[in-house]
Amino acid sequence: MTTNLKSETPLLQLVGVSKHFGALKAVDDVSLDIRSGSVTCLVGPSGSGKSTLLRTVNMMEEINEGAIFFEGKMIGHEVHNGHRVPVSKSVARKQTLNFGMVFQHFNLFPHYTALENVTAAPMIVKGLRKKDAEAIGRRVLERVGLGSRMDHYPSELSGGQQQRVAIARALAMEPKVLLFDEPTSALDPELVAEVLAVMKGLAEQGSTMMIVTHEMRFAEDVADEVVMMDAGRIIERGVPQEILHNPTTPRAKKFFASVGAL
Amino acid sequence: MSSLLAKRRTTQASTASRTPTDLAGLKIRPRIGVAQWLSIALAVYLGLASIQFFVFNDNWKWDVVFSYLFSQIIINGLLNTIYLTLLTTFFGLILGVFTAWARMSPLVVLRTIAILYIWLMRAMPPLVMLLFVFFFGALAPTLGIGIPFGPTFASVPANEVISRFSAAIIGLSIYLGAYSAEIFRGGILALPSGQFEACKSLGLPPFKAYQKILGPQLIRVIIPSLANDVITIFKSTSLVSVIGYTELLTTVQTIYARNFETIPLLVVAVIWYLVLTSIAMFGQARLEKRFGRGFARRNPSDPKPAALENAGKENL
Numbered sequence: 001m002t003t004n005l006k007s008e009t010p011l012l013q014l015v016g017v018s019k020h021f022g023a024l025k026a027v028d029d030v031s032l033d034i035r036s037g038s039v040t041c042l043v044g045p046s047g048s049g050k051s052t053l054l055r056t057v058n059m060m061e062e063i064n065e066g067a068i069f070f071e072g073k074m075i076g077h078e079v080h081n082g083h084r085v086p087v088s089k090s091v092a093r094k095q096t097l098n099f100g101m102v103f104q105h106f107n108l109f110p111h112y113t114a115l116e117n118v119t120a121a122p123m124i125v126k127g128l129r130k131k132d133a134e135a136i137g138r139r140v141l142e143r144v145g146l147g148s149r150m151d152h153y154p155s156e157l158s159g160g161q162q163q164r165v166a167i168a169r170a171l172a173m174e175p176k177v178l179l180f181d182e183p184t185s186a187l188d189p190e191l192v193a194e195v196l197a198v199m200k201g202l203a204e205q206g207s208t209m210m211i212v213t214h215e216m217r218f219a220e221d222v223a224d225e226v227v228m229m230d231a232g233r234i235i236e237r238g239v240p241q242e243i244l245h246n247p248t249t250p251r252a253k254k255f256f257a258s259v260g261a262l
Numbered sequence: 263m264s265s266l267l268a269k270r271r272t273t274q275a276s277t278a279s280r281t282p283t284d285l286a287g288l289k290i291r292p293r294i295g296v297a298q299w300l301s302i303a304l305a306v307y308l309g310l311a312s313i314q315f316f317v318f319n320d321n322w323k324w325d326v327v328f329s330y331l332f333s334q335i336i337i338n339g340l341l342n343t344i345y346l347t348l349l350t351t352f353f354g355l356i357l358g359v360f361t362a363w364a365r366m367s368p369l370v371v372l373r374t375i376a377i378l379y380i381w382l383m384r385a386m387p388p389l390v391m392l393l394f395v396f397f398f399g400a401l402a403p404t405l406g407i408g409i410p411f412g413p414t415f416a417s418v419p420a421n422e423v424i425s426r427f428s429a430a431i432i433g434l435s436i437y438l439g440a441y442s443a444e445i446f447r448g449g450i451l452a453l454p455s456g457q458f459e460a461c462k463s464l465g466l467p468p469f470k471a472y473q474k475i476l477g478p479q480l481i482r483v484i485i486p487s488l489a490n491d492v493i494t495i496f497k498s499t500s501l502v503s504v505i506g507y508t509e510l511l512t513t514v515q516t517i518y519a520r521n522f523e524t525i526p527l528l529v530v531a532v533i534w535y536l537v538l539t540s541i542a543m544f545g546q547a548r549l550e551k552r553f554g555r556g557f558a559r560r561n562p563s564d565p566k567p568a569a570l571e572n573a574g575k576e577n578l
Contacts, residue, residue: 058463093465101463107456111478111556121464124474153556173464 009072011036011208012057012177017066018232019052026052028232029066034177034210039203041219041240042212044229045255050212051181053229057210058099058179059092070098070176097125100170104182106162108154114141114165115150118172125173133172140168144198160191164198171202178202180211216259220244228252326526330517331533339513340534346499346509347538349431351492354438361443366450376443383440389501392433396505398424430502438495445487449480482553489546496538510534 010033019027027049034040042050055061057068059076067074067084075095077084087095109117118140119133128136141150144164154162163183170178180199184192196218203209203222213219219226220240228236228243236243236252247253316322330336365376383391394401399420406417424432453476461471500511508516511531518527 060459060462090467093467096463097465099463101459103456103459103463105456107454107460109457109460109475109479111482111553113556120474121466124470125465125467155556169464 010034010069011071012210013069013072014053014057015067015069017053017056017068018064019049019056019061020064025232027056027063030229030232030234031066032227032234034208035224036176036208037206038224039207039209039211039222041223041226042210042229043214043216043219043226043255048229049232050227050229052232054179054181054210054212057177058096058101060101062086070095093125097173098176099179100173100175100177101179102163102166102170102181102183104185106154106159106166106186108162108166108169110154113151113153114146114157114168117154117165118169121169122172136172137168140171141165143171143201144168145194158191159187160194163187163191163195167195167198167202177208177210180209180213182212182214184213184215214259216244216256228255230255321525322529323523323526326523327529327533330527330530335513335517336510336530336534339508339510342507343496343499343509343511343534344538346430346434346502346507347492347495350434350438350495350499353431353435354495355442355488357435357439358442358446361439362446362450365443365447380440380443383437386437388434388437388498389504391437392429392501392505395433396424396426396429398429426502426505426507429505430499430507434495434498434502437498438491441491442488445484445491446480448487449484450476452483453480478553478555482550482557485546485550485553489542493539493542496535496542 012034014030014032017027017030018025030049030053032040032053042054044050052061056063063076068076075098076087076092078087078091086092109120112120115134115137118137119128119130122128122133122136123130138147138150141147144167146161146164146168149157149161149165152161154165157165167178167183183199184195187195192215196215199209199211200218200222211219211223223240225237226240226243227234228247230251235249236247243252244256247256361376361379364372365380367373367376386394402420404414404417405420405423406414408414408417457476457479458471461475466475499509502509503512503515514527514531518524
């Protein structure tokens, strides 16, 4: 009767997280557990706070309330004389390394080839030798199906290929959680599938992933849990089949109908 | 002209008789319009006019120009100009980087100091700046480190530190520092925010991020403006004549003050300035190529080279 404790303890825990932009509460009192090896898709209308929530996890956005725990330890803040203060920049950088991020607009380094994009951080941050970094770089680029494009500059690659390089760049740092911020929203429709296929492959290999997406069919196919947000709050969450096809709140019903999931 | 018209007529006639396949097989060439002919005529006119003005015009006194061009005294002045420019550029750009960094700092004190410095330098004519630095000894007879209104720990007489040469370098460097700071800042503002986010998400420390990722991208953007400022420094060095430092233009002025060959000697200076500017522009092109890595090649100075080349050939 022993339950697997490791899968019970969440890898990542958000407790009452809020993020304000002036008067706007972009993220409003959100609590969320992410188990190791799980795929969580954040969905919702634009402006619902799902990207902001994702960005609070790796400290791209500072939170105003609540706390974030990784492997049971609070990240981003530390206790100091009975108060919480932001951690120092060098500690923050170390904590960031638990997360790999893939952006909507790829954000590749334009003056570096695909391989150089992937090897830059392992060499600079982890201090790997060029040879070792390139071995990792080749491996992750092959993993995303770009073994033959390593010496191309981003400007010489299609959008789908650029996004796959960006995924490889995140993978090269061996993060424990992968964060995807609308990874296919900037792509031409015929290029979406190749990126989703790579992401599905990562999910099947057991990566822990948080994905902000508008691809409902992908969410249904790959996600362990779908979290629907509206106006900065989680309004519904659960396994994809239930949420996507049987939402309980009228707001969720309306949204899933409008994106053609119902 | 009539043969041209005849040619056009035959072309039209042959259009009718040729099959679509024939026509599709014909090579496409750029159309040579009136604008091309007029521009060639203009080039010929300007060429002839300049030959008349420069070569068949004894007032230039080219023999005087060439007798001074490589003379020892001129070369000494030229070397002083180069020396001054290199040192000013070196110190000015370092100062510029630090000022830009301070100007964008989250610390309000640093930001305010940078803004005040830039504001002051923008308001101050460089000539006035040079005079202030040179006569700094009159304002502060000794330069020292200490607490204001309190004790001084170490000091030297200002006049020992400030020579004509050091005053020239200090004056021009703090001038270039303020101007280049704004160029660096402009380059940083022009970088897409996604590049900063990518660096942050990968855990790159800021200094390394600037050195490896952001710096090379921003240098690409700011090279033209920076080259502009450095080339301006060549000519600004002539201002140091007010504090009696002898660079190229001052040398020339002292010579024509004696022999009254004003124009030939100014031509000597202009020729050397042209040479220096050419070298700087060559360096600029090399830098632009080097930092253009990964960006689609464009050649804005040469929009339609093939068309113009063909136009020339078909004339002959």
